Amino acid sequence: MNSAGLEQCGMIMTRKNYYITTDGLLKRNENTLYFINKDLKRPIPINKIYSIYSYGALTISSQALNLLSKEGIPIHFFNRYGFYSGSFYPRETLLSGDVIIKQAEHVIDHDKRIELARSFVRGAALNMRRVLSYYGIENGISDTLMDLDSSNSVTDVMNVEGRIRSDYYNAIDSILPEGFRIGKRTRRPPENMTNAMISFGNSLLYSTVITELYNTQLNPTISYLHEPFERRYSLALDLSEIFKPTLIDRMIISLIKKKAIKAEDFEHGMNHCLLNNSGKRKFLAEYDRRLGKTVKHRELGRKVSYRRLIRLEAYKLIKHLIGQKSYEPFVMWW
Amino acid sequence: MVVTVYLLIVYDVGVERVNRVKSYLRTELHWVQNSVFEGEVTESQFRRIETNLERIIDRERDSVIIYSFRSERAMNRNVLGLEKSPLDVIL
Numbered sequence: 001m002n003s004a005g006l007e008q009c010g011m012i013m014t015r016k017n018y019y020i021t022t023d024g025l026l027k028r029n030e031n032t033l034y035f036i037n038k039d040l041k042r043p044i045p046i047n048k049i050y051s052i053y054s055y056g057a058l059t060i061s062s063q064a065l066n067l068l069s070k071e072g073i074p075i076h077f078f079n080r081y082g083f084y085s086g087s088f089y090p091r092e093t094l095l096s097g098d099v100i101i102k103q104a105e106h107v108i109d110h111d112k113r114i115e116l117a118r119s120f121v122r123g124a125a126l127n128m129r130r131v132l133s134y135y136g137i138e139n140g141i142s143d144t145l146m147d148l149d150s151s152n153s154v155t156d157v158m159n160v161e162g163r164i165r166s167d168y169y170n171a172i173d174s175i176l177p178e179g180f181r182i183g184k185r186t187r188r189p190p191e192n193m194t195n196a197m198i199s200f201g202n203s204l205l206y207s208t209v210i211t212e213l214y215n216t217q218l219n220p221t222i223s224y225l226h227e228p229f230e231r232r233y234s235l236a237l238d239l240s241e242i243f244k245p246t247l248i249d250r251m252i253i254s255l256i257k258k259k260a261i262k263a264e265d266f267e268h269g270m271n272h273c274l275l276n277n278s279g280k281r282k283f284l285a286e287y288d289r290r291l292g293k294t295v296k297h298r299e300l301g302r303k304v305s306y307r308r309l310i311r312l313e314a315y316k317l318i319k320h321l322i323g324q325k326s327y328e329p330f331v332m333w334w
Numbered sequence: 335m336v337v338t339v340y341l342l343i344v345y346d347v348g349v350e351r352v353n354r355v356k357s358y359l360r361t362e363l364h365w366v367q368n369s370v371f372e373g374e375v376t377e378s379q380f381r382r383i384e385t386n387l388e389r390i391i392d393r394e395r396d397s398v399i400i401y402s403f404r405s406e407r408a409m410n411r412n413v414l415g416l417e418k419s420p421l422d423v424i425l
Binding site for chain 2: 013014016017018019020021022024030031032035037040042043045046047048281284285288
């Protein structure tokens with residue numbers, strides 16, 4: 001092949017995320033995957049899949065799961081409302097006892113844990129501040145952030161985060177049109193349109209982070225800011241905090257401001273509000289586009305995608321845990 | 335630094351081998367329509383695809399043509415009539 005003619009494009013996204021929003025069947029035939037629903041039968045090249053997000057009623061054959069497992073492709077499942085219900089997390093191939101021990105050590109040692117918990121909150125807060133200043137909204141995030149250094153328990157750190165986030169949502173409301181204001185943050189179920197998008201987006205991002213963690217040696221259940229409880233990938237919750245403002249909130253604001261998402265993209269119930277099918281598809285398309293968007297990375301000196309930024313964050317955490325380099329959270333620099 | 339290329343592969347191979355070529359390419363690239371596949375690959379995937387295709391085909395009888403582009407954007411795609419298999423990732 002003529003490599004001289006190749007452009008250095010820096011974006012290694014040859015594997016894509018697939019988002020299944022309709023009901024159907026995922027099966028394997030001759031080492032490739034087929035998605036079949038009432039309207040179509042689509043072969044999906046196995047070497048082209050990064051991960052799958054499933055929002056419809058999906059039937060999967062065990063042969064399909066075996067193939068996905070062999071290729072290390074996770075599937076994330078969401079229920080009809082877009083709430084995360086679970087993942088097919090293939091057998092791990094990147095195992096490191098050393099990293100897991102270091103991860104646990106940083107939870108057990110109170111000072112080490114607080115340091116990381118604070119870093120995640122600081123990262124989240126500084127990204128929230130970037131979002132607000134992008135829209136020219138004054139805010140007191142920096143002042144609240146000063147309380148972080150005096151918070152000596154994880155609960156205190158969480159409280160600082162909660163206060164910042166609630167001020168942040170209030171501040172965002174000042175630039176949102178009537179009808180799209182957040183008001184009070186409501187979950188399960190969200191009660192208005194923007195709350196619906198925040199919930200949907202946060203679940204989506206959480207799954208994206210799970211995929212990235214799957215591709216590292218980190219154990220996704222050992223976390224610092226969130227309690228490492230059972231039955232959830234709480235490290236993905238920690239890392240999601242940092243990326244919510246940049247990836248999800250900015251996107252929601254832009255979808256609203258550009259009128260790309262309208263009231264008819266939601267299902268309005270008595271006391272709930274959810275994205276309907278057209279809304280979900282619009283949201284997912286925009287999310288996928290943004291994950292693939294690239295920014296010039298200062299230290300690496302090359303372009304990296306948003307998706308890659310999440311992986312780099314996991315790598316930075318590993319370096320911190322094994323004592324190579326102190327963790328500095330990602331803060332949007334553009 | 336990983337370099338990627340956008341490939342368009344068309345083939346005209348003997349009926350005995352056509353299924354093997356098709357099912358192999360289905361694992362690597364997007365099926366566009368009969369005897370046509372496309373997709374973005376890394377340099378090493380590109381080499382692997384070439385090697386595997388050479389193994390399947392009969393050099394005396396079959397023909398496989400690989401068009402490569404610097405990126406998807408370097409290529410124009412204009413569909414007349416039906417688009418048999420759209421490439422979207424939202425299903």
